[in-house]
Amino acid sequence: MNFDTLPSILTPELGLLFWMLLAFLVVYFVLSRKGFPAIIAMVDKRSKYINESLKKAEQAASQLENIKQESEAMLQEAREKQASILKEAATTRDAIVEKAQEKAREESARILSEAKAEIEAQKQAAISELREQVAILSVEVSEKILRKKLGTDAAQMDYINQMLDEVTLNNK
Amino acid sequence: MKQIRSLIVLLVVMLMPLAANASHQKEGQIDIPEMVLEHLSDSYEWHIASYEGKSLSIPLPIIVRSSATGDWTLCTAENLPANYFFDAEHHGKIYEKMPDGTSVRPLDLSITKTVAQIWIVVFVLIAVFLYCAHWYKNRDEKSEAPRGFVGLMEMFVMTIYDDVIKAAIGEKRFKPFAPYLLTVFFFIFTTNLLGLLPIFPGGANVTGNINITFFLAMCTMIAINLFGNKEYWKDIFWPHVPVFLKAPVPLMPVIEFFGVFTKPFALMVRLFANMMAGHAIILSFTCVIFLGWSLGVGYGIGLNTVSIIMMLFMNMLEVLVAFVQAYVFTLLSAVFIGLAQKDEEAEA
Numbered sequence: 001m002n003f004d005t006l007p008s009i010l011t012p013e014l015g016l017l018f019w020m021l022l023a024f025l026v027v028y029f030v031l032s033r034k035g036f037p038a039i040i041a042m043v044d045k046r047s048k049y050i051n052e053s054l055k056k057a058e059q060a061a062s063q064l065e066n067i068k069q070e071s072e073a074m075l076q077e078a079r080e081k082q083a084s085i086l087k088e089a090a091t092t093r094d095a096i097v098e099k100a101q102e103k104a105r106e107e108s109a110r111i112l113s114e115a116k117a118e119i120e121a122q123k124q125a126a127i128s129e130l131r132e133q134v135a136i137l138s139v140e141v142s143e144k145i146l147r148k149k150l151g152t153d154a155a156q157m158d159y160i161n162q163m164l165d166e167v168t169l170n171n172k
Numbered sequence: 173m174k175q176i177r178s179l180i181v182l183l184v185v186m187l188m189p190l191a192a193n194a195s196h197q198k199e200g201q202i203d204i205p206e207m208v209l210e211h212l213s214d215s216y217e218w219h220i221a222s223y224e225g226k227s228l229s230i231p232l233p234i235i236v237r238s239s240a241t242g243d244w245t246l247c248t249a250e251n252l253p254a255n256y257f258f259d260a261e262h263h264g265k266i267y268e269k270m271p272d273g274t275s276v277r278p279l280d281l282s283i284t285k286t287v288a289q290i291w292i293v294v295f296v297l298i299a300v301f302l303y304c305a306h307w308y309k310n311r312d313e314k315s316e317a318p319r320g321f322v323g324l325m326e327m328f329v330m331t332i333y334d335d336v337i338k339a340a341i342g343e344k345r346f347k348p349f350a351p352y353l354l355t356v357f358f359f360i361f362t363t364n365l366l367g368l369l370p371i372f373p374g375g376a377n378v379t380g381n382i383n384i385t386f387f388l389a390m391c392t393m394i395a396i397n398l399f400g401n402k403e404y405w406k407d408i409f410w411p412h413v414p415v416f417l418k419a420p421v422p423l424m425p426v427i428e429f430f431g432v433f434t435k436p437f438a439l440m441v442r443l444f445a446n447m448m449a450g451h452a453i454i455l456s457f458t459c460v461i462f463l464g465w466s467l468g469v470g471y472g473i474g475l476n477t478v479s480i481i482m483m484l485f486m487n488m489l490e491v492l493v494a495f496v497q498a499y500v501f502t503l504l505s506a507v508f509i510g511l512a513q514k515d516e517e518a519e520a
Contacts, residue, residue: 009377
């Protein structure tokens with residue numbers, strides 16, 4: 001093939017190929033070691049980081065939602081507890097008051113009955129004492145009568161009975 | 173868009189003989205094809221401007237090894253030793269006069285305009301990416317994403333990495349190829365963009381030179397075939413077609429085997445042709461300005477208006493093309509590499 005008829009840009013040129021090879025190797029080695037990896041690695045890392053951040057944000061959002069629900073539930077629970085405690089306290093209070101009233105009633109009844117018994121006892125004591133006194137008085141009276149007119153038995157007995165009746169009536 | 177461009181190229185090619193005739197008829201006439209080709213071609217110095225016969229250019233080192241003596245020579249275009257000369261018949265490349273009167277091409281490792289441009293691209297790329305890497309050094313994933321230039325580069329790298337390389341080769345096997353494909357993309361893209369600058373440190377036609385695209389296509393071809401797995405080779409020599417298509421006459425295997433070479437060839441020609449054509453069109457419109465003035469003031473104003481508008485348009489288009497061609501080269505390389513990394517499960 002006769003290259004002389006062709007323009008020089010179409011003809012093979014050993015020197016140019018040699019320098020092209022050298023230059024290309026230089027640029028290839030420098031760029032493939034220092035140039036591209038730095039950019040590509042950084043972009044890869046950045047995209048990974050962005051993805052992770054997105055995931056984390058989503059997790060955080062869902063956690064926040066959970067916490068919200070939890071706190072809502074806790075609040076509800078607390079409210080219910082409060083209501084139940086109040087209710088319980090009211091019933092306890094009612095029971096205590098009831099009990100106290102009951103006790104007071106019992107106490108008053110007991111005191112009353114005791115007082116009644118006391119009064120009864122006192123009355124009985126007073127009656128028996130009275131009878132004693134009456135007997136003593138009647139004996140004394142009878143003694144005096146006996147000393148005075150111990151004539152007829154019948155008259156005496158009538159008199160005594162009359163006297164006793166009078167005493168008993170007086171004592172009633 | 174492609175059709176419009178090919179039409180324009182066709183027009184330029186068709187007008188070439190006319191212009192060439194004109195230059196023969198009249199002394200001092202502008203030879204557009206010659207000018208365009210000269211600007212597209214490699215050279216031993218970096219021409220910046222010419223004014224009244226004097227040209228301003230950056231001298232570039234010439235490194236040649238004599239075929240006769242085996243000595244290395246380091247010089248510039250101005251003080252070339254007497255046994256060497258720029259052979260006009262061979263695109264002005266350096267030839268050596270042999271003692272027996274014949275001339276041969278010595279081993280020429282000169283830093284030509286294209287080579288210098290490649291090294292400028294290399295330094296730009298290294299500077300840009302080391303700057304980006306430095307930016308990341310004191311930061312971790314929790315710091316803000318970069319803005320401005322570093323952010324732009326990050327966006328670029330990740331677009332190619334994710335949407336081209338990962339998508340084309342597949343999630344599982346793309347990692348070892350990513351640095352190569354990214355380097356290819358940024359090398360082609362930067363070279364294309366710098367090639368659009370009209371003056372130093374840009375303007376050299378690098379990706380519009382078949383040697384460069386040949387080299388890049390070779391790299392891709394090596395990457396395809398060296399790391400192609402069993403499935404890939406089986407698909408070439410014993411493809412999934414009816415048996416009579418592969419034995420006794422190995423019709424499909426032959427076609428598939430040619431595919432091994434046509435894939436990188438297509439890559440090579442596509443990038444070369446696109447970039448070369450773009451440069452050629454812009455240069456042609458530039459030349460039209462001079463042509464117009466040489467025809468007269470009226471022609472000058474009229475043609476200039478048209479060509480300036482067209483040049484602006486083409487330059488903007490070329491910025492797009494600079495990206496698209498780098499993208500396409502990378503994408504197709506990735507697709508071809510991905511095809512050579514077939515999954516057995518995917519086949520079944």
